[in-house]
Amino acid sequence: xxxxxxxxxxxxxxxxxxxxxxxxxxxxxxxxxxxxxxxxxxxxxxxxxxxxxxxxxxxxxxxxxxxxxxxxxxxxxxxxxxxxxxxxxxxxxxxxxxxxxxxxxxxxxxxxxxxxxxxxxxxxxxxxxxxxxxxxxxxxxxxxxxxxxxxxxxxxxxxxxxxxxxxxxxxxxxx
Amino acid sequence: xxxxxxxxxxxxxxxxxxxxxxxxxxxxxxxxxxxxxxxxxxxxxxxxxxxxxxxxxxxxxxxxxxxxxxxxxxxxxxxxxxxxxxxxxxxxxxxxxxxxxxxxxxxxxxxxxxxxxxxxxxxxxxxxxxxxxxxxxxxxxxxxxxxxxxxxxxxxxxxxxxxxxxxxxxxxxxxxxxxxxxxxxxxxxxxxxxxxxxxxxxxxxxxxxxxxxxxxxxxxxxxxxxxxxxxxxxxxxxxxxxxxxxxxxxxxxxxxxxxxxxxxxxxxxxxxxxxxxxxxxxxxxxxxxxxxxxxxxxxxxxxxxxxxxxxxxxxxxxxxxxxxxxxxxxxxxxxxxxxxxxxxxxxxxxxxxxxxxxxxxxxxxxxxxxxxxxxxxxxxxxxxxxxxxxxxxxxxx
Numbered sequence: 001x002x003x004x005x006x007x008x009x010x011x012x013x014x015x016x017x018x019x020x021x022x023x024x025x026x027x028x029x030x031x032x033x034x035x036x037x038x039x040x041x042x043x044x045x046x047x048x049x050x051x052x053x054x055x056x057x058x059x060x061x062x063x064x065x066x067x068x069x070x071x072x073x074x075x076x077x078x079x080x081x082x083x084x085x086x087x088x089x090x091x092x093x094x095x096x097x098x099x100x101x102x103x104x105x106x107x108x109x110x111x112x113x114x115x116x117x118x119x120x121x122x123x124x125x126x127x128x129x130x131x132x133x134x135x136x137x138x139x140x141x142x143x144x145x146x147x148x149x150x151x152x153x154x155x156x157x158x159x160x161x162x163x164x165x166x167x168x169x170x171x172x173x174x175x
Numbered sequence: 176x177x178x179x180x181x182x183x184x185x186x187x188x189x190x191x192x193x194x195x196x197x198x199x200x201x202x203x204x205x206x207x208x209x210x211x212x213x214x215x216x217x218x219x220x221x222x223x224x225x226x227x228x229x230x231x232x233x234x235x236x237x238x239x240x241x242x243x244x245x246x247x248x249x250x251x252x253x254x255x256x257x258x259x260x261x262x263x264x265x266x267x268x269x270x271x272x273x274x275x276x277x278x279x280x281x282x283x284x285x286x287x288x289x290x291x292x293x294x295x296x297x298x299x300x301x302x303x304x305x306x307x308x309x310x311x312x313x314x315x316x317x318x319x320x321x322x323x324x325x326x327x328x329x330x331x332x333x334x335x336x337x338x339x340x341x342x343x344x345x346x347x348x349x350x351x352x353x354x355x356x357x358x359x360x361x362x363x364x365x366x367x368x369x370x371x372x373x374x375x376x377x378x379x380x381x382x383x384x385x386x387x388x389x390x391x392x393x394x395x396x397x398x399x400x401x402x403x404x405x406x407x408x409x410x411x412x413x414x415x416x417x418x419x420x421x422x423x424x425x426x427x428x429x430x431x432x433x434x435x436x437x438x439x440x441x442x443x444x445x446x447x448x449x450x451x452x453x454x455x456x457x458x459x460x461x462x463x464x465x466x467x468x469x470x471x472x473x474x475x476x477x478x479x480x481x482x483x484x485x486x487x488x489x490x491x492x493x494x495x496x497x498x499x500x501x502x503x504x505x506x507x508x509x510x511x512x513x514x515x516x517x518x519x520x521x522x523x524x525x526x527x528x529x530x531x532x533x534x535x536x537x538x539x540x541x542x543x544x545x546x547x548x549x550x551x552x553x554x555x556x557x558x559x560x561x562x563x564x565x566x567x568x569x570x571x572x
Contacts, residue, residue: 020504021287023436048414052504052533056520069505069518069533072429073414076435078505101417101538102544110413129245137252144252 001025001077002072004045012037016082027082034083035093038068042098046072047079055113059140064115071169085115094120112138119122192232200237204228209237216245223334225540225567227560231553241541247571254530259285259359261493262527267353269532270569272315275308276510278357279443279519281530283506285359288521289491296485297361302439303477304347305508306354308468311340313467313510314381316564320460321392323557324401329392332384336343337427339377346370361488371478378471385468393461398417402456406547406559410454416546417538421462422563426454432509458564463564466511471566498525512536512564534569541570
């Protein structure tokens with residue numbers, strides 16, 4: 001694993017390298033190099049399986065972390081590529097041309113985190129939420145509790161009973 | 176556009192709809208020659224709460240779009256507001272068919288980030304539970320493939336046998352569908368007395384079922400006619416669409432997390448996942464049938480090796496005040512559908528910063544299914560979908 005990372009280190013500027021397991025390493029690179037790195041790893045280092053892509057909201061730093069995990073099925077190793085983008089200008093280069101499923105991940109990230117991937121197919125089509133007009137729900141400043149209290153409420157006409165009291169009245173009405 | 180009328184001499188159905196140079200169809204919706212059909216969300220041929228928007232020309236599918244969102248419960252958002260131990264009973268709901276892989280992935284991730292080693296007996300019990308989960312899932316999906324072509328008898332046998340495995344789950348864990356057995360740090364209990372005997376009796380019944388389903392389903396002329404050569408996955412799509420598990424194995428790629436990245440006790444067990452090259456619905460179903468045989472064999476091996484006594488819990492901090500060190504990891508296991516993984520990020524607090532599920536259906540039911548349905552017949556949609564073993568809840572976590 002270290003050999004592969006050293007080799008990549010010659011070509012790209014890696015930082016915060018974290019050897020998590022013998023077969024899993026995370027590192028950070030700048031956002032401009034991500035697609036170049038993904039292409040290099042896929043075409044030259046055998047990382048042909050795109051495992052996942054997701055975002056982490058570091059609201060206190062004003063950043064989104066994007067993580068891409070790639071797998072090399074022959075060597076049986078994984079690489080986690082991290083990059084950070086500004087929350088205020090949440091935009092990232094699309095990688096849909098490299099693997100077909102990436103467009104779906106990007107569509108979900110657009111909807112759930114509000115990260116835009118210009119040029120990605122069907123990027124503006126709703127994925128899970130139709131007619132959503134609030135802030136993207138996976139951002140940490142979206143308050144789930146407040147939303148549910150405002151959106152859902154007890155139906156009028158419904159009555160709640162204390163079970164103990166209710167049964168007592170029903171079974172022993174005269175006591 | 177082909178302007179010929181179908182009554183004109185020389186009209187060839189194969190020329191319509193017209194194809195572009197890149198292979199896509201020219202869909203002129205104003206021509207009134209195309210119809211939009213929604214398969215699902217309420218449809219017996221749809222595996223759960225999702226729908227497929229089909230554009231058809233005659234009975235041939237020209238365009239397909241997967242729509243999810245009927246079951247979105249916001250689990251990944253909920254996790255961010257819950258302590259690790261509170262995530263544990265929530266995360267299992269992400270996949271109803273096989274909840275145990277969620278338990279295991281969460282526990283394995285927490286243990287890796289927290290630097291905890293689990294005892295030997297707990298490791299064996301986890302392996303048993305994961306294989307039992309695979310068994311009950313395969314008992315639904317193997318005959319379920321026959322159900323999509325109108326062969327209902329296998330489904331009824333499968334449901335009965337699955338119920339027997341759920342009885343064993345109830346005996347071992349207290350729950351039938353959701354078990355909450357694999358907790359961070361170990362498992363909740365040892366094997367009850369007499370469990371081995373009863374499980375082996377159930378496995379004998381399943382052995383009989385395996386032979387019967389081979390005769391009734393895999394040698395059935397209608398089933399073969401409807402599935403051989405239909406719904407083919409090109410081997411070149413395996414990496415470009417992120418195909419895993421039995422779907423990849425049926426296309427000739429020997430990919431199994433249990434073999435490639437051995438976890439728990441799989442290194443000590445003897446098994447060999449089957450592969451094939453035909454890559455159609457029949458072959459995928461056949462691969463799952465082989466998986467069923469392999470799982471029954473694995474459970475027998477585990478039952479012979481599992482200890483009756485021993486520690487089942489590692490020493491862990493008080494779960495209500497358990498803070499994991501800052502870090503991130505990705506853990507995976509092999510579900511009956513393929514690679515099932517959790518990406519976990521901890522910020523050093525008692526709450527997870529992010530837990531992201533990587534389910535096989537995320538790629539199989541969206542990008543791959545949309546591709547596979549083009550050119551297929553409407554009647555084959557359910558078969559193709561079931562052959563990918565899609566599970567919508569893991570798309571909309």
